Amino acid sequence: MQDPRKVEVVFTPDLFHHYNSKNSVVVVVDILRATSAICTAFENGADEIIPVPGIEEAKEYKKLGYVVAAERDGKVLEFADFGNSPYNFTVENVKDQKIAYSTINGAKSVRLAQNSKLVLIASFINLSAIASKLREIHEDVIILCAGWKGKFCLEDTVFAGALVEKLTGGGLFYTRCDSAVASLDIWSLAKSGLKYYADKAAQTDRLRRFGKDSDLDYIYTTDTSSVIPVYHEGLIKDYQRLMKDQ
Amino acid sequence: MQDPRKVEVVFTPDLFHHYNSKNSVVVVVDILRATSAICTAFENGADEIIPVPGIEEAKEYKKLGYVVAAERDGKVLEFADFGNSPYNFTVENVKDQKIAYSTINGAKSVRLAQNSKLVLIASFINLSAIASKLREIHEDVIILCAGWKGKFCLEDTVFAGALVEKLTGGGLFYTRCDSAVASLDIWSLAKSGLKYYADKAAQTDRLRRFGKDSDLDYIYTTDTSSVIPVYHEGLIKDYQRLMKDQ
Numbered sequence: 204m205q206d207p208r209k210v211e212v213v214f215t216p217d218l219f220h221h222y223n224s225k226n227s228v229v230v231v232v233d234i235l236r237a238t239s240a241i242c243t244a245f246e247n248g249a250d251e252i253i254p255v256p257g258i259e260e261a262k263e264y265k266k267l268g269y270v271v272a273a274e275r276d277g278k279v280l281e282f283a284d285f286g287n288s289p290y291n292f293t294v295e296n297v298k299d300q301k302i303a304y305s306t307i308n309g310a311k312s313v314r315l316a317q318n319s320k321l322v323l324i325a326s327f328i329n330l331s332a333i334a335s336k337l338r339e340i341h342e343d344v345i346i347l348c349a350g351w352k353g354k355f356c357l358e359d360t361v362f363a364g365a366l367v368e369k370l371t372g373g374g375l376f377y378t379r380c381d382s383a384v385a386s387l388d389i390w391s392l393a394k395s396g397l398k399y400y401a402d403k404a405a406q407t408d409r410l411r412r413f414g415k416d417s418d419l420d421y422i423y424t425t426d427t428s429s430v431i432p433v434y435h436e437g438l439i440k441d442y443q444r445l446m447k448d449q
Numbered sequence: 450m451q452d453p454r455k456v457e458v459v460f461t462p463d464l465f466h467h468y469n470s471k472n473s474v475v476v477v478v479d480i481l482r483a484t485s486a487i488c489t490a491f492e493n494g495a496d497e498i499i500p501v502p503g504i505e506e507a508k509e510y511k512k513l514g515y516v517v518a519a520e521r522d523g524k525v526l527e528f529a530d531f532g533n534s535p536y537n538f539t540v541e542n543v544k545d546q547k548i549a550y551s552t553i554n555g556a557k558s559v560r561l562a563q564n565s566k567l568v569l570i571a572s573f574i575n576l577s578a579i580a581s582k583l584r585e586i587h588e589d590v591i592i593l594c595a596g597w598k599g600k601f602c603l604e605d606t607v608f609a610g611a612l613v614e615k616l617t618g619g620g621l622f623y624t625r626c627d628s629a630v631a632s633l634d635i636w637s638l639a640k641s642g643l644k645y646y647a648d649k650a651a652q653t654d655r656l657r658r659f660g661k662d663s664d665l666d667y668i669y670t671t672d673t674s675s676v677i678p679v680y681h682e683g684l685i686k687d688y689q690r691l692m693k694d695q
Contacts, residue, residue, distance in 0.1 A: 214601055217463055221599050353467050355460055357627040381603040384649050388638050389631055403630050 215350035233349035237309030264303035273305035277413025324432035364390025461596035479595035483555030510549030519551035523659025570678035610636025
């Protein structure tokens with residue numbers, strides 16, 4: 204692959220089939236809150252994470268001895284160990300653990316992307332680390348926003364814009380994708396006050412109604428971690444740890 | 450329907466099924482160039498327009514005596530009367546005529562919307578007229594962007610933002626839709642130099658390659674017409690003319 208390489212943005216999993224993902228690295232993003240929580244878990248030493256879409260599937264993993272993170276409408280499910288807030292993924296809760304994480308939009312997205320060259324998991328927490336890794340890997344990039352129940356969502360788009368800026372800014376990547384251009388423009392409006400801009404997102408309202416808005420300060424703080432979570436055959440692992448073990 | 454009413458934006462036909470269109474007015478927009486050309490045709494006295502997706506279907510209408518507008522890759526198809534540029538829809542070419550207009554993205558969109566309360570056709574050319582009509586009709590509004598082969602496109606989004614601004618600005622409409630918020634923000638960046646902003650769109654590049662960029666000056670000039678094209682049972686008619694005939 205010659206430089207500059209192509210970067211594209213897909214606004215929801217429903218549009219993913221329009222893109223040539225087989226020959227690209229796919230970066231999955233679900234800012235509120237799946238990919239933010241997953242990055243936090245690896246920062247705090249988790250061994251592996253299985254993203255599961257359904258509650259029944261999560262229950263099965265509980266029986267198999269997994270630590271289970273699962274909530275619906277802001278409430279931790281009774282069989283789960285804790286809910287989906289990144290604040291739950293502490294060293295005490297996750298170090299060296301195998302975790303099943305219940306996430307509808309996030310799980311759907313990583314599964315969709317599984318036939319691409321590589322699937323990385325991104326959030327503001329590991330933004331710069333992901334950008335560095337993508338510069339190293341000589342492949343085209345597709346940023347797949349998990350969205351909300353198939354619809355476009357603002358917070359994933361803001362992140363996509365931030366990542367497109369980092370990639371195209373250095374000259375190693377170009378874009379001719381309208382979604383990437385729109386993401387860059389949304390990011391240009393958001394970046395001077397990220398958390399305030401993100402207030403416009405419908406999902407921010409939902410989290411606030413569930414009393415989960417304290418998560419936002421953490422989620423919108425960039426580069427607190429350098430983990431590179433990788434999805435492969437149903438499992439998310441930490442790239443560095445994976446390389447060390449091989 | 451109580452005020453304020455809801456306005457939402459759908460970025461591509463592929464996402465339309467996520468929205469409750471049955472109880473809404475749907476505004477279809479395909480700025481480059483189907484809905485811009487259709488508005489022009491009615492401004493110049495066209496009787497009716499049949500949007501057809503395929504070339505074979507367009508040929509059939511030609512045999513039935515319709516005036517046919519059809520092009521592919523910037524070239525007028527040999528059986529057609531003229532191509533898809535709004536500049537072709539002159540009084541001489543369209544007055545009192547029945548026209549079959551070949552448009553893949555536009556035809557798909559109006560057909561998808563046909564089970565809604567009403568389907569209107571919009572472009573920058575009739576922006577204010579459409580906004581006035583929507584204020585009169587006491588229904589929720591969905592703006593359906595035709596996009597490009599199922600993907601998001603920038604020029605339809607810019608228009609959606611302009612229309613959302615007109616509707617929510619007066620207080621009769623509200624939005625809690627992330628796509629509408631993003632459209633408003635894109636429009637806020639575009640409106641001071643619409644044609645220059647639209648240069649970023651991939652479709653602008655395509656038109657330029659086909660030597661059709663002179664269309665852009667016309668297409669991005671707002672409010673040159675007050676027509677309200679309405680789609681109903683496979684046909685587009687001019688609302689005012691329709692009312693007069695009844």
